[in-house]
Amino acid sequence: MSSSQSRGGERMIHQDYIARIRYSNALPPPPNPPKLLDIPNTGLASGQYTTPGFASRLARDQPLNIEADAELGMPLDLVGMPGIFDGDESSIQAPLHIPAPHPHDRALLRPLSTLGKPKFSDSGVSFLRRTEYISSYTSKSRFESTTSKSLVSNTGSTRKPRPTPNVNTESPEYIKKQIEKGFQVAAANVKDPSKIRHPTKRNVQLVDAYPxxxxxxxxxxxxxxxxxxxxxxxxxxxxxxxxxxxxxxxxxxxxxxxxxxxxxxxxxxxxxxxxxxxxxxxxxxxxxxxxxxxxxxxxxxxxxxxxxxxxxxxxxxxxxxxxxxxxxxxxxxxxxxxxxxxxxxxxxxxxxxxxxxxxxxxxxxxxxxxxxxxxxxxxxxxxxxxxxxxxxxxxxxxxxxxxxxxxxxxxxxxxxxxxxxxxxxxxxxxxxxxxxxxxxxxxxxxxxxxxxxxxxxxxxxxxxxxxx
Structure with a gap:
């Protein structure tokens, strides 16, 4: 009472209670726990860390942990198979004679050694072009074989190569000559249709020709x-x-x-x-x-x-x-x-x-x-x-x-x-x-x-x- 009486002359101010609440927004843990890999330390001098094959080799070395159930992920339902409860298991057994695969499925039966991109020789580089010279002169220092005929033909030839004529392919005379040559080839093919071959389909034969x-x-x-x-x-x-x-x-x-x-x-x-x-x-x-x-x-x-x-x-x-x-x-x-x-x-x-x-x-x-x-x-x-x-x-x-x-x-x-x-x-x-x-x-x-x-x-x- 003494304290209240001593502050009786002061003004009472009502104040609400303020509390700061912070909600946690932590990220959930990853679904797969981290795994430590035993990477052999070959050193930076070898340069293996900078090659794409380094990570690919690590992925191949790690075994896949696949958890399978008792039925190995493939449940078998025997209900509905004819004769299975009478002792006849022919419906679930493989046939004695293997049927021929469909032509569309033959590519799936290829051996693993034939899969992937074809390997080329190390001598050729795909992104480099062979050097070509403007001059018609060709070096004779390379031999096709070690036989005497090849040596003679490359080192000393009794006949000189005939120079190629300088033909203007854009001239009207050259174009006219090529057109007439095309008509001659077409006329010869029409007389003997057996010589005509389809450029891509070998089993296609010419039935008739119309000019x-x-x-x-x-x-x-x-x-x-x-x-x-x-x-x-x-x-x-x-x-x-x-x-x-x-x-x-x-x-x-x-x-x-x-x-x-x-x-x-x-x-x-x-x-x-x-x-x-x-x-x-x-x-x-x-x-x-x-x-x-x-x-x-x-x-x-x-x-x-x-x-x-x-x-x-x-x-x-x-x-x-x-x-x-x-x-x-x-x-x-x-x-x-x-x-x-x-x-x-x-x-x-x-x-x-x-x-x-x-x-x-x-x-x-x-x-x-x-x-x-x-x-x-x-x-x-x-x-x-x-x-x-x-x-x-x-x-x-x-x-x-x-x-x-x-x-x-x-x-x-x-x-x-x-x-x-x-x-x-x-x-x-x-x-x-x-x-x-x-x-x-x-x-x-x-x-x-x-x-x-x-x-x-x-x-x-x-x-x-x-x-x-």
């Missing part, structure tokens, strides 16, 4: 064919192939003068500063037409088939045009535009070609494999944004831009003299005449006059339809 020739009579006036790929299905989805697609028409739409001037301006800006200006749009627009029924498509195919006896019969036509003449009628499906376009007249033989086998039974082709060049590869997609872009750039549709017809009537006729003369050019000049560089560039850009004008030649329209 590879260009079909010059089948070249169109453009000098090649065009492959067109639809990015979307142009017809309704079905489980069967619609044969109308293989006998449809794809008509190029000519570009207007304003659009042509806009492309030329974009091309000049891109050539001047390609980093700031995008590349010009180098594409074309198409109108896609297709027969309405499969019967019309079949008759159209027969009309183009040179082997069909009734190809000249007018009964194959399914409609009549405005002049009361028989014709095929194609209905417009929709407009398309090119999404990707590649290829040129100068590279039509470099990437892809079409190959056709003929055994000589048709009477028009000899027995050979004929190839046809691919002039251009184009991927087309449905045209959706063209009308919007036209309206935003130059206003609504002008009077000059008329809509495409809903139907097209087509008649099949023989090619005229002008078209035949254009086709015959490619027989003599595979890449075109030397003075027609500008026309070749127009073909590459898809702006050739044949594609932009309204052609009345049925073969040219058929080439566009069959290219699909």
């Amino acid at each position: 590879l020739l260009p079909d010059l009579d089948a070249f169109p006036d453009a000098g090649g064919y065009v492959t067109i790929k639809f990015l979307t299905n142009p017809v309704a989805p079905s489980s069967t192939y619609d044969i109308r697609l293989a006998h449809s028409l794809l008509q190029p739409v000519p570009t207007s003068e304003e659009e042509e001037a806009r492309r030329q301006e974009a091309k000049e800006l891109y050539e001047r500063d390609p980093e700031r200006n995008p590349p010009p749009e180098d594409g074309m627009d198409y109108e896609f037409y297709m027969p309405e029924t499969t019967e019309e498509a079949t008759n159209f195919k027969r009309k183009l088939d040179v082997f069909d006896e009734d190809k000249d019969d007018d009964d194959l036509y399914t409609h009549t045009n405005a002049q009361d003449q028989p014709a095929f009628r194609f209905k417009r499906v929709r407009a398309y535009e090119s999404a990707h376009q590649s290829g040129s007249a100068q590279s039509k033989y470099d990437e892809d070609v079409v190959i056709a086998f003929h055994d000589g039974s048709d009477g028009l082709h000899a027995k050979a494999v004929y190839y046809y060049p691919i002039l251009q590869k184009t991927s087309i997609r449905p045209q959706r944004m063209k009308n919007i872009s036209k309206f935003t750039r130059r206003g609504p549709t002008t009077e000059e831009e008329t809509e495409a017809p809903d139907y097209i009537d087509l008649q099949i006729e023989d090619p005229g003299e002008e078209l035949v003369s254009e086709r015959n050019v490619w027989k003599e000049f595979p890449y075109g005449r030397p003075g027609e560089a500008e026309e070749t560039q127009d073909v590459q850009n898809g702006e050739k006059s044949r594609a932009t004008r309204e052609s009345n030649t049925p073969e040219s329209r058929d080439a566009d339809g069959e290219s699909e």
Whole structure:
């Protein structure tokens, strides 16, 4: 009471109890206890500590401590084996006659001595190259053997070696000579097929040989064919192939003068500063037409088939045009535009070609494999944004831009003299005449006059339809 009374005048302050608690975060011991190895001390002078084989030898010397159970890790369940409880142990015994191993498993039966990398002689070093001298002189100090013939041939020869001629392998004469030599070797092998051997497969034998020739009579006036790929299905989805697609028409739409001037301006800006200006749009627009029924498509195919006896019969036509003449009628499906376009007249033989086998039974082709060049590869997609872009750039549709017809009537006729003369050019000049560089560039850009004008030649329209 005395102490409390003596501090009665002081102010009491309440203070909480603070305790610092530290939790242990020690790492657990390793799962395997450390093991001391008895390493023989050979000293640092021997240099064995720095070699990779030192650690490998220690790993081989240490035995593996494998703890196995009573069944040695492979429990045997006898339930389910036929006749095992009746005293018949044939199901668990090895067969008397060992079956032949599978060819894929023969590599597993190789002896241990043959495993690993093959050992080479110590004289050769894999990462060093033998010294080669520019001069054609070869040292004669090395002998192949100790016989007198070898000594005489290396020390003193009565005949001097003939100097090798200095041949330019890049010259046109040398290239022409090697090409002619290759044709001679091929002709000799064709006469005697037993001499031909496959470079890797020895059990393969030659059955028949076909010469590879260009079909010059089948070249169109453009000098090649065009492959067109639809990015979307142009017809309704079905489980069967619609044969109308293989006998449809794809008509190029000519570009207007304003659009042509806009492309030329974009091309000049891109050539001047390609980093700031995008590349010009180098594409074309198409109108896609297709027969309405499969019967019309079949008759159209027969009309183009040179082997069909009734190809000249007018009964194959399914409609009549405005002049009361028989014709095929194609209905417009929709407009398309090119999404990707590649290829040129100068590279039509470099990437892809079409190959056709003929055994000589048709009477028009000899027995050979004929190839046809691919002039251009184009991927087309449905045209959706063209009308919007036209309206935003130059206003609504002008009077000059008329809509495409809903139907097209087509008649099949023989090619005229002008078209035949254009086709015959490619027989003599595979890449075109030397003075027609500008026309070749127009073909590459898809702006050739044949594609932009309204052609009345049925073969040219058929080439566009069959290219699909």
